[in-house]
Amino acid sequence: MNATTEKRIALISVHGDPAIEIGKEEAGGQNVYVRQVGEALGRLGWKVDMFTRQVSAAQEKIVQHSENCRTIRLTAGPVEFVPRDDLFGYLPEFIDHFLAFQRENGITYQLIHTNYWLSSWVGMQLKKIQGSKQVHTYHSLGAVKYNTIEVIPAIATKRLAVEKEVLETAETIVATSPQEKQHMRSLVSTKGKIDIIPCGTDIQQFGSVDRQAARAKLGIDPEAKVVLYVGRFDPRKGIETVVRAVGGSKLRDSQKLQLIIGGGSTPGNSDGIERDRIEGIINELGMNDITTLPGRLCQTILPTYYAAADVCVVPSHYEPFGLVAIEAMASGTPVVASDVGGLQFTVVPEETGLLAPPQDVEAFREAIDRILINPQWRDELGKGARERVIRKFSWDGVASDLSELYTQLLEQPVAKSLVETLEQTLEKPAVPPAVESPKAAALLS
Ligand code: UDP
Numbered sequence: 054m055n056a057t058t059e060k061r062i063a064l065i066s067v068h069g070d071p072a073i074e075i076g077k078e079e080a081g082g083q084n085v086y087v088r089q090v091g092e093a094l095g096r097l098g099w100k101v102d103m104f105t106r107q108v109s110a111a112q113e114k115i116v117q118h119s120e121n122c123r124t125i126r127l128t129a130g131p132v133e134f135v136p137r138d139d140l141f142g143y144l145p146e147f148i149d150h151f152l153a154f155q156r157e158n159g160i161t162y163q164l165i166h167t168n169y170w171l172s173s174w175v176g177m178q179l180k181k182i183q184g185s186k187q188v189h190t191y192h193s194l195g196a197v198k199y200n201t202i203e204v205i206p207a208i209a210t211k212r213l214a215v216e217k218e219v220l221e222t223a224e225t226i227v228a229t230s231p232q233e234k235q236h237m238r239s240l241v242s243t244k245g246k247i248d249i250i251p252c253g254t255d256i257q258q259f260g261s262v263d264r265q266a267a268r269a270k271l272g273i274d275p276e277a278k279v280v281l282y283v284g285r286f287d288p289r290k291g292i293e294t295v296v297r298a299v300g301g302s303k304l305r306d307s308q309k310l311q312l313i314i315g316g317g318s319t320p321g322n323s324d325g326i327e328r329d330r331i332e333g334i335i336n337e338l339g340m341n342d343i344t345t346l347p348g349r350l351c352q353t354i355l356p357t358y359y360a361a362a363d364v365c366v367v368p369s370h371y372e373p374f375g376l377v378a379i380e381a382m383a384s385g386t387p388v389v390a391s392d393v394g395g396l397q398f399t400v401v402p403e404e405t406g407l408l409a410p411p412q413d414v415e416a417f418r419e420a421i422d423r424i425l426i427n428p429q430w431r432d433e434l435g436k437g438a439r440e441r442v443i444r445k446f447s448w449d450g451v452a453s454d455l456s457e458l459y460t461q462l463l464e465q466p467v468a469k470s471l472v473e474t475l476e477q478t479l480e481k482p483a484v485p486p487a488v489e490s491p492k493a494a495a496l497l498s
Contacts, residue, residue, distance in 0.1 A: 061100040062459060063162040063185075064091055065172040067147060068137045069192075070105040072116040072124040074349065081285050082376045083168055083192045086252055088118070090166075093253075093452030095121035099459075102162075104151060106143075108134045127151060138206045140171055148178055161185075164463055166227075166455075168192055170212050173219040180222070186462050187223040188455075191216065191233070193373055196240035197394070201289060201370045220245040224462050227455070229374040230398035248458060251398070252374045253451035256443055259356050259383035267360035277309040278425045281362035281386070283350065283377045284369075286317040286327040291368035291391065291411060293334055298366070298417035300338035304425055311343055315350040315358055359384035363431055364424045370411045372396050379446045382406070382438035387431060389420045399446070405438035 064071075064087050071088035073080055091101045100121050107114070107126035116124040127150040130143030155161055166188040167176035176187040195212040199205050220226055220237060221244045228234035228249045237247060268275055280299050284290050292314060299305075299312045317328050328346075335344050350358055359365060365381035367390040374395035378388045382399070388406035390396040400406045407423065409416035424431050 060098055061160070061162065061164070062094065063165045064101060064103040064168065065165060065175055066103065066168040067106050067129070067144065067171045067175060068140055069168060070108070070124065071103045074351070082252070082374065085376055087168055089253065089448045090452055090455060091122045092118055093448045094456060095119050097452060097456050099456065106147060107132050125154065127154065137171065138208050141208060141211060144171065144175055148175055164188070164459055166190070170195065170215050174215050177219055177222060184467050188225055188227060188458065188462065189219050189223045190227045190229065191373065194236055194241065197236050197371055217242050225458065230395035232394050232397050233373050250451060250454045250458070251446055252376055252379070253446050253448035254376065254379045254383050254442060256383050256447045259359060259380050260385060260439055262357050262360040264360050267357045270357055271361050273311065273361050274309055277311045278304055279311045279313065279362045280421060281313045281315065281358060281365045283315045283355065283358065283365065286324040286331065288327055289370050291370050292331050294368035294412055294414055294417055295366040296331060296334050296338070296340065297414040298421055300340050301414065301418045303422050312340065313358065313362070314344065314346045317348055355380065356384055359386050362386050364389055364421055366417065366421065367391065367396060368411065368417060369393065369396070375399060379442050383442040385435040385439045387424055387434035387438055389417060389424065401441065404434070405441050406434055
């Protein structure tokens with residue numbers, strides 16, 4: 054790599070702050086992905102700056118994670134939590150602050166990896182403004198998501214158009230599973246380049262605790278049959294399915310059955326609506342004595358929960374990848390998951406767990422019971438699960454694939470058509486300084 058192609062990258066994740074606590078409202082897999090990819094790339098010698106939006110005055114502007122990797126929080130709209138569907142109008146300001154940061158620090162990011170459609174729009178504008186090369190990961194596809202929810206938000210048309218444009222214009226799209234790639238091709242566009250590089254997990258952290266020790270630490274009976282859910286309280290996550298499945302389990306009366314639902318923020322926050330609804334179902338089914346809701350689980354205690362469980366259930370209605378599945382698998386715990394999206398890629402039925410149609414309570418009940426009834430098979434599945442993760446889904450492996458991709462892109466010359474566009478942009482008269490968000494606002498119109 055020559056001097057002009059130094060190993061520097063901006064990861065942009067407007068709404069998914071890589072430096073915050075995971076598991077609360079709207080903070081989940083994307084935050085983990087960006088943080089882990091950033092840190093792993095840093096270990097490979099990349100200078101990694103992860104840009105996100107500041108949501109509270111108490112937050113530090115810059116968080117240094119390691120020598121080469123930091124989170125940089127930019128102002129875009131009010132300095133408070135704004136749901137992602139309401140963020141689009143603040144993106145020009147995000148771009149202005151990004152450009153100001155570059156100027157102040159004497160940096161021009163030649164390579165940008167954007168995350169989720171909002172950031173993809175930011176990346177596309179930076180491509181037009183300064184010729185940055187763009188890699189994009191969707192994390193969720195509007196075209197798929199809108200099929201699984203009843204109330205379509207007002208921003209949907211915009212999102213679908215942006216998702217199509219980025220697929221057709223980015224240097225490459227990183228799909229995290231073959232299923233996601235197929236959705237892009239069939240539902241978004243047949244044009245554009247797609248590489249498949251999965252999400253990863255920390256195979257040292259997950260898998261570091263044995264079951265007996267984990268149960269002792271959490272005060273769980275060694276003889277209990279433990280079913281675990283981990284994730285956000287969001288109706289799309291299908292928590293109702295696992296509650297009803299465990300409620301109807303054949304083992305419910307004869308065995309010490311236990312359901313743990315980990316995740317969510319403290320009562321009073323926006324995900325509390327789904328939490329209240331789920332608690333209502335637990336009450337209705339008389340499951341209070343066998344269910345615990347420990348709230349958000351931090352990354353240091355999570356390996357203990359996964360290790361303590363007999364089976365981890367991922368009942369999502371749709372899941373582009375699903376980090377929880379590979380975290381459980383890395384911990385030697387088989388997974389019963391919905392037969393959708395990335396879960397079809399990570400979970401191999403009868404080898405690392407079982408798949409069931411989403412929202413099919415009876416199929417989930419049967420799959421969970423099959424595993425719980427046969428401890429020896431459960432252990433075999435758990436072993437197969439960990440082996441699969443080690444083989445395919447370690448963060449260091451993922452980061453090294455990404456590093457190779459980035460290096461190739463940086464070495465490619467800028468496309469001729471883009472050089473012409475940039476020259477034309479530079480020839481245009483400058484926008485008077487009094488106009489707020491000059492370059493970026495013009496792009497919005
Ligand atoms: N998570 C966590 N604590 C919790 C709940 C979730 O740390 O209490 C983490 C979980 O370990 C995983 C991520 O949040 O790394 C969720 O990612 P996933 O892809 O499964 O779902 P998403 O939230 O992106 O829909």
